[in-house]
Amino acid sequence: MVTPGHNIKRTGAEVFAEMLAGYGVTHVFMVPAVVRRTYAEMERRTNIARVHCHGEKSAAYMADGYARASSKPGICMAQVIGALNIAAGLRDAYLAHSPVIAVTGGRDPKTKFRKVYQEVDDVPSFAPVTKFNATVDDVARIPDMLRQAFRVATSGAPGPVHLQFRGNEGQVDVEEAVMEALVEEQFARVPPFRPEPQAANIKAALNLLQQAERPIFVAGGGVRWSGAARKLVALAETLQIPVATSLNGKDCIPGTHPLSIGVVGTYSRESANRAVNRADLVCFIGTETGGMTTHFWAVPAIGTPAIQIDIEPQALGRNYPLQASVLGDAKAVLSAMLASADKASAKKREAWVKEIATIRVEWYAKYKADLESNAVPIHPARICAELTKHVPDDGIVVVDTGHAGMWMGGMYDLRKASQSYMRSAGHLGWAFPAALGAKAACPDRPVVCFTGDAGLWYHIAEIETAVRWKLNAVVLVNNNGGGNQSKRGFDRAYGGEPTARSRELWTYNPMNFARLAEDMGALGIRVENAANIAPALRKALAANRPVVIDVASDIEMLAPTAVT
Ligand SMILES: Cc1ncc(C[n+]2csc(CCOP(=O)(O)OP(=O)(O)O)c2C)c(N)n1
Numbered sequence: 001m002v003t004p005g006h007n008i009k010r011t012g013a014e015v016f017a018e019m020l021a022g023y024g025v026t027h028v029f030m031v032p033a034v035v036r037r038t039y040a041e042m043e044r045r046t047n048i049a050r051v052h053c054h055g056e057k058s059a060a061y062m063a064d065g066y067a068r069a070s071s072k073p074g075i076c077m078a079q080v081i082g083a084l085n086i087a088a089g090l091r092d093a094y095l096a097h098s099p100v101i102a103v104t105g106g107r108d109p110k111t112k113f114r115k116v117y118q119e120v121d122d123v124p125s126f127a128p129v130t131k132f133n134a135t136v137d138d139v140a141r142i143p144d145m146l147r148q149a150f151r152v153a154t155s156g157a158p159g160p161v162h163l164q165f166r167g168n169e170g171q172v173d174v175e176e177a178v179m180e181a182l183v184e185e186q187f188a189r190v191p192p193f194r195p196e197p198q199a200a201n202i203k204a205a206l207n208l209l210q211q212a213e214r215p216i217f218v219a220g221g222g223v224r225w226s227g228a229a230r231k232l233v234a235l236a237e238t239l240q241i242p243v244a245t246s247l248n249g250k251d252c253i254p255g256t257h258p259l260s261i262g263v264v265g266t267y268s269r270e271s272a273n274r275a276v277n278r279a280d281l282v283c284f285i286g287t288e289t290g291g292m293t294t295h296f297w298a299v300p301a302i303g304t305p306a307i308q309i310d311i312e313p314q315a316l317g318r319n320y321p322l323q324a325s326v327l328g329d330a331k332a333v334l335s336a337m338l339a340s341a342d343k344a345s346a347k348k349r350e351a352w353v354k355e356i357a358t359i360r361v362e363w364y365a366k367y368k369a370d371l372e373s374n375a376v377p378i379h380p381a382r383i384c385a386e387l388t389k390h391v392p393d394d395g396i397v398v399v400d401t402g403h404a405g406m407w408m409g410g411m412y413d414l415r416k417a418s419q420s421y422m423r424s425a426g427h428l429g430w431a432f433p434a435a436l437g438a439k440a441a442c443p444d445r446p447v448v449c450f451t452g453d454a455g456l457w458y459h460i461a462e463i464e465t466a467v468r469w470k471l472n473a474v475v476l477v478n479n480n481g482g483g484n485q486s487k488r489g490f491d492r493a494y495g496g497e498p499t500a501r502s503r504e505l506w507t508y509n510p511m512n513f514a515r516l517a518e519d520m521g522a523l524g525i526r527v528e529n530a531a532n533i534a535p536a537l538r539k540a541l542a543a544n545r546p547v548v549i550d551v552a553s554d555i556e557m558l559a560p561t562a563v564t
């Protein structure tokens with residue numbers, strides 16, 4: 001490392017590669033050609049894997065999965081023509097507050113507006129999907145801008161950053177300047193700081209929770225970014241307060257915990273919506289209280305007494321009038337509450353906790369037949385139940401959106417606090433590349449992806465990437481031959497009388513994804529009978545190679561919709 005004052009010139013590529021390694025980056029996800037010299041320097045100076053993907057959007061999703069699995073920023077890169085594909089891929093990271101840093105090639109001031117091959121002004125397109133969107137025009141700015149990128153991506157509510165390097169391939173990196181590869185390790189992961197709450201705010205919130213007879217927590221992604229799940233469960237147990245979660249916060253409490261009532265909102269579990277709507281006080285923690293989590297502000301109804309805890313001041317009270325609000329890191333807030341919680345107040349909530357137990361039992365009873373169904377083609381609820389049983393204790397489950405989000409959000413249970421759950425924040429096709437990123441970040445943990453067939457089609461070429469880079473995720477495809485979440489909507493559009501041809505709008509030709517995966521070098525397992533799901537999972541988890549389990553499921557099965 002060069003110390004200031006030595007006046008030694010270094011290339012941007014050397015410094016960029018060394019800094020990424022210094023921040024603990026193990027993988028970058030990219031489509032060439034961008035910062036080529038940096039990749040050469042990475043090989044010389046670091047152990048960073050340069051994961052060469054089939055598309056920039058999937059590279060961004062891999063970086064996102066990497067970030068959500070490890071809490072370390074995920075890095076993706078593209079040359080100028082791929083920049084907007086990267087921008088499209090940052091959208092899910094933006095929605096889920098995931099710290100992804102995208103580096104793209106971009107315009108050179110010397111040739112701007114002269115119709116340079118492949119060039120448009122990309123920068124404005126990154127504005128809606130980033131927390132910080134900047135250009136690196138001078139090689140000497142690489143170190144400070146990269147530090148700022150890590151700082152912004154990991155701080156407060158985390159989120160994506162875009163740096164556009166000068167040159168269509170970001171070739172500003174080949175230039176030289178006197179620079180130091182200075183790294184601020186603090187910002188190498190989320191959270192860099194744990195802002196402490198104000199004592200008076202803690203007291204006010206705790207008083208309300210302790211006085212309430214039917215309070216409930218609604219925990220979101222902020223709890224998982226803060227690493228506060230165990231503290232949340234500890235406080236819930238101490239005060240005997242049930243916990244519902246957002247989809248993004250599903251792994252804040254194991255589904256098997258007696259105080260867990262499920263995912264609340266639109267893609268939800270009926271028991272959670274019922275419980276939240278019966279609460280006399282809702283404590284939102286680390287959730288944006290957005291439309292998905294509140295079923296468009298119907299669960300709970302606006303006006304329900306509420307408390308909110310968040311790291312972003314502007315989140316507090318955005319959608320629900322509050323009786324108390326606490327600004328701070330979720331773990332710091334929960335620790336402070338635990339320190340002065342009055343355990344004796346739990347007695348007040350005995351009846352409520354009993355009611356919660358009944359709601360839990362009623363939910364399992366209502367869906368028992370589906371969860372245990374032996375139907376052929378297979379019922380998706382049975383797939384979820386098999387995953388509940390067979391995902392290993394340290395497993396990371398990565399779930400797509402649409403029906404995948406509904407089935408798994410509602411029907412799957414985490415059994416252990418050591419299991420993780422990550423979900424698409426809305427983009428179909430996100431889960432498979434994100435699962436590869438998660439596996440890159442956590443090679444020692446089993447990664448199981450749940451996706452529909454429409455979801456897998458999006459980035460299916462990345463099976464080859466998984467094989468090439470030994471990203472040994474297990475992908476389970478709920479394969480019903482179409483995007484059947486769309487069925488209800490199209491049936492409605494036909495006035496309840498769909499024609500035979502209306503199915504053109506949401507179905508595909510049948511496909512055996514296991515065979516396709518085999519041809520791409522992965523292990524493929526086809527399952528047509530529910531009894532074979534468990535053996536397939538066992539085989540897949542022991543295979544030590546990328547696996548696609550193709551489960552033939554029932555195209556007529558629609559996931560239950562939200563109750564209010
Ligand atoms: C990028 C994007 N485009 C479109 C949609 C709308 N959408 C949601 S679910 C879905 C179909 C899902 O099909 P599949 O993954 O096969 O799951 P299934 O509903 O069949 O279980 C579509 C098109 C979306 N969520 N994201």
Ligand SMILES: [Mg+2]
Pocket residue numbers: 452453454478479480481482483484
């Ligand atoms: Mg489908």
